[in-house]
Amino acid sequence: MKLSNTLLIILLGASLLIAGCQSSEEDESQSQTKDEVAVNTLTEAEKEEGWQLLFDGEEPSKNWRGYCSETFPDSGWVVEDNALKVMGSGQGEAGGSGGDIITKEKYGNFELELEWKVEEGGNSGIFYLAEELCDEGEPIWKAAPEFQILDNENHPDAELGEDGNRQAAALYDMVPADPQNANPYGEWNKARILVYQGTVVHFQNGEKVLEYHLWTDDWEEMVANSKFNDFPGFADVAKEGYIGLQDHGNDVWFRNIKIRKR
Numbered sequence: 001m002k003l004s005n006t007l008l009i010i011l012l013g014a015s016l017l018i019a020g021c022q023s024s025e026e027d028e029s030q031s032q033t034k035d036e037v038a039v040n041t042l043t044e045a046e047k048e049e050g051w052q053l054l055f056d057g058e059e060p061s062k063n064w065r066g067y068c069s070e071t072f073p074d075s076g077w078v079v080e081d082n083a084l085k086v087m088g089s090g091q092g093e094a095g096g097s098g099g100d101i102i103t104k105e106k107y108g109n110f111e112l113e114l115e116w117k118v119e120e121g122g123n124s125g126i127f128y129l130a131e132e133l134c135d136e137g138e139p140i141w142k143a144a145p146e147f148q149i150l151d152n153e154n155h156p157d158a159e160l161g162e163d164g165n166r167q168a169a170a171l172y173d174m175v176p177a178d179p180q181n182a183n184p185y186g187e188w189n190k191a192r193i194l195v196y197q198g199t200v201v202h203f204q205n206g207e208k209v210l211e212y213h214l215w216t217d218d219w220e221e222m223v224a225n226s227k228f229n230d231f232p233g234f235a236d237v238a239k240e241g242y243i244g245l246q247d248h249g250n251d252v253w254f255r256n257i258k259i260r261k262r
Contacts, residue, residue: 039082040255054103054114054243054257057082064101067244068134073098076247088119088251098247100140102130108240109262112193116149119251120185123157124149125172127244128193129214129237140244142231145214146172147193147202149252151185169204173226177202177209188255196262 040057054063058079061072076098078085086098107128118124130144148170152158157166161173168182169191181204183189192203198214213219214237223235245254 040257042258046258050260051258052260054259055084055255057255060084060101063104064245065104066098067100067102067140068132069099073101077101080253083253083255084245084257085251085253086124086245086247088122089249092123092249093247100127100244100246102127102132102140102242102244106240106242107195107259107261109196110194110259111262112195112243112257112259113191114257115188115190115255117183117188117253118149118151118185120151121154122149122151122185122250122252123155123248124250124252125244125246125248126191126193127242127246128195129239129241130244131238131241138231141172141246142228142234143238144241144244145200145237146246147191148172149191149246150182152180152182153184169202169209171200171202171210171212171222173228174222175210175212177204179207179209181205181207181209194262 040053040055042051042053056062060077060079064072066073076087078087089097112126112128114126116124116126125141126147126149127140127144128147130140133139133143148166148168150157150166150168152167158164160166161170162176164170164176164180165173167177167180168189169177169180183205190203190205194201194203198216199211200214201211202209212222220235223229228234243259
């Protein structure tokens with residue numbers, strides 16, 4: 001009788017162990033599937049909140065076109081591993097073959113979210129409220145605020161400017177990101193930009209890193225003390241403009257690009 005009870009306990013324990021292992025494997029599989037589905041998609045809650053995808057992981061030309069162009073670039077930009085990638089040229093900004101891209105639609109009050117990563121020594125940027133200076137033959141960065149994208153450890157721009165205002169998530173050449181919490185090259189970073197009636201907030205990897213206010217005396221002073229003081233009209237940022245992604249001649253990847261109007 002005692003032997004039978006012992007045997008029963010052993011068999012019951014073995015069954016529970018096997019069931020636990022199977023459950024763990026199923027949970028891991030479900031978790032992996034969930035992560036895979038999440039890339040470049042919206043949850044039901046996000047859809048209800050008004051978020052829209054700007055990149056579906058397959059065809060960027062649905063929502064993007066070249067700067068001062070009616071079509072998406074024929075070269076320089078590719079889809080790689082569910083990410084929109086700008087191809088590096090090894091010659092910096094002067095060597096980019098694809099050029100900058102902008103959204104087909106303009107946005108005024110909005111929240112923009114995306115993930116980005118760069119190659120070693122990589123440099124790029126996210127422009128917003130951008131205008132096209134096609135008639136003047138001028139680049140997008142002369143007419144739009146920029147959320148800086150950078151490998152802070154290896155690109156010399158990290159040491160230029162003042163107080164880190166050319167590092168990742170900075171308002172380029174004007175306001176540094178504080179705290180500076182960018183992940184190193186090769187790792188994904190999450191950017192979020194909120195624009196509402198002139199108030200602009202940058203977030204990086206879940207933390208608010210800066211806030212400023214357009215069309216104010218402080219804004220005019222910031223522009224006057226930056227490289228953009230040499231560009232007439234820069235301070236008069238458009239009330240509504242394009243979102244832009246920069247081709248700075250380095251390998252840079254973007255994914256989970258989504259926006260909602262406010």
